[in-house]
Amino acid sequence: MRIHRYRTPAVVPTASMADIAFLLIIFFMLTAVYSSTRGLEFAFPKDDPNQTNVQPQEAIHIKITGDAQYTVDRTPMTIQQLAGYVDQKMKQAPDKPVIIHALPDVPYYSMIDVFDVLRQLKVQNVSVPTQTEIERWRFFGYLE
Amino acid sequence: MKIHRERSVTAVVPTASMADIAFLLIIFFMLTTSFSPVKTSVDLPESVERAEVEQNAAIVAITTQNQIVFSDGDNPGFNVNSADELGPHIQSLVRAVPNKQFVIKADRAVRYQSVDAVLDQLRRNGAKNIGLLTEQKRAPAGS
Numbered sequence: 529m530r531i532h533r534y535r536t537p538a539v540v541p542t543a544s545m546a547d548i549a550f551l552l553i554i555f556f557m558l559t560a561v562y563s564s565t566r567g568l569e570f571a572f573p574k575d576d577p578n579q580t581n582v583q584p585q586e587a588i589h590i591k592i593t594g595d596a597q598y599t600v601d602r603t604p605m606t607i608q609q610l611a612g613y614v615d616q617k618m619k620q621a622p623d624k625p626v627i628i629h630a631l632p633d634v635p636y637y638s639m640i641d642v643f644d645v646l647r648q649l650k651v652q653n654v655s656v657p658t659q660t661e662i663e664r665w666r667f668f669g670y671l672e
Numbered sequence: 673m674k675i676h677r678e679r680s681v682t683a684v685v686p687t688a689s690m691a692d693i694a695f696l697l698i699i700f701f702m703l704t705t706s707f708s709p710v711k712t713s714v715d716l717p718e719s720v721e722r723a724e725v726e727q728n729a730a731i732v733a734i735t736t737q738n739q740i741v742f743s744d745g746d747n748p749g750f751n752v753n754s755a756d757e758l759g760p761h762i763q764s765l766v767r768a769v770p771n772k773q774f775v776i777k778a779d780r781a782v783r784y785q786s787v788d789a790v791l792d793q794l795r796r797n798g799a800k801n802i803g804l805l806t807e808q809k810r811a812p813a814g815s
Contacts, residue, residue, distance in 0.1 A: 542688055549694030556701030566722040567775065567805040572795050592784075632785035636778050637717035639787070640806060644719035658792040659785070 568643055570654060587625040587655070588617055590642055592634045598642065611645045618649060625653040629662060710749035710777065712741045717780035718809035725803040729773035730765055732758065734786050736779045755789035762797040775803040 590610065591599040598605050600613055617624055626646055630639040639656075646654050657665065712733040728745040735741075742758055743749035744765055752758055765772050774794055778787050794802060 542691055545691035546687060546694055549691050549698060552698045553694060553701060556698060556705055560701055560705045565805075566724050566808075567803045568719055568721060569723050569725070569801075569803050571800050571802065630784040630788070632783065632788065634784045635780065636782045636784055636787050637780040639784055640717040640719055640780070640804065643804070644721055644806075644809070647719070647721035656791065658795060659788050660792055 568640065568647060570643075570656065587627045588614060589627050589629065590614075592628070592630040592638050592642060594631075594633075594638075595635055596638060596641070598638075607641060607645060610642070611649065614646065614651065615649050618651060623653060625655055626651050627655045627657060629657065632659065709743040709745060709747060710741050712739075712749065712777070714777055714779040715781070716777070716805055716807045719806040720809045722806055722808060723803075725775050725805065726773040726801075729775045729803060730762075731775050731777055732790050734776070734778040734782050734790065736781050738782070738786050740786075740790070755786070755793050758790065758793045759797050762794060762799055766798045770798075771801055772799065773801040773803055774799050775805055777805045 589601055593599055596607065598607065598610050600610050605613060614626065628639060628642055628646075643654070643656075710731045710733045712735060714733060714735055730745045731741075731743045731749065733741040733749065740752045740755060740758070741749040742752050742761060744761070752761075762774070776787060776790060778790075791802070
């Protein structure tokens with residue numbers, strides 16, 4: 529007598545695979561933080577005695593006095609005028625240092641706006657003095 | 673004559689490719705997820721020029737309430753009461769890695785003196801490489 533064997537076909541159970549996968553998707557979607565990883569870079573000058581320091585008298589002095597209010601070399605300007613002025617000065621002397629002096633009460637974005645304009649104009653020598661340095665410069669009579 | 677009726681086809685949803693699609697999405701989210709050590713939510717200022725900051729840079733977040741959160745880039749961030757408290761942390765990081773990047777993640781509306789206090793501490797404690805996090809600005813300024 530011939531014996532009939534019933535063979536079940538070999539299958540991989542893939543039905544639950546999608547469930548597991550979607551669970552993982554939800555986890556990654558919830559934990560994903562689209563944080564900005566880009567920004568403006570700058571370096572503090574090295575404390576090297578051989579390096580020439582920024583001479584405040586020769587520099588373009590940008591003073592941020594309020595929300596989108598700028599005084600460049602004692603002349604009030606808009607951000608567009610500031611860009612034109614600095615660009616013109618850079619053509620004459622590309623190494624000319626630029627000092628960004630933001631008053632304590634101005635919003636941070638005003639300073640970033642100026643910094644961004646200077647970066648776009650490819651200004652090499654940008655100095656952002658801290659309040660302590662400004663006090664020191666004022667003491668030596670470099671600033672009004 | 674006997675008529676053979678075609679056997680009715682059983683209704684199935686083709687789920688075989690579902691897992692492929694799902695895994696593709698998983699890979700996308702895995703690659704784009706960055707486990708940022710500082711999860712403080714701030715409204716960043718905008719700029720046209722932007723450069724990529726270093727992967728494990730130290731982060732100093734400043735919120736509009738003048739709350740300062742500091743992270744060395746590898747460990748989760750912690751609150752500090754004032755910028756002066758950052759000094760020893762910055763010093764030890766700079767001593768270990770002299771060219772360590774410090775990223776300032778400050779809210780756009782924060783008063784400049786808060787940022788200035790942090791910059792002052794960074795400078796005093798020997799940090800050289802600074803980054804200011806920004807969002808992309810659409811219309812170029814100064815044009």
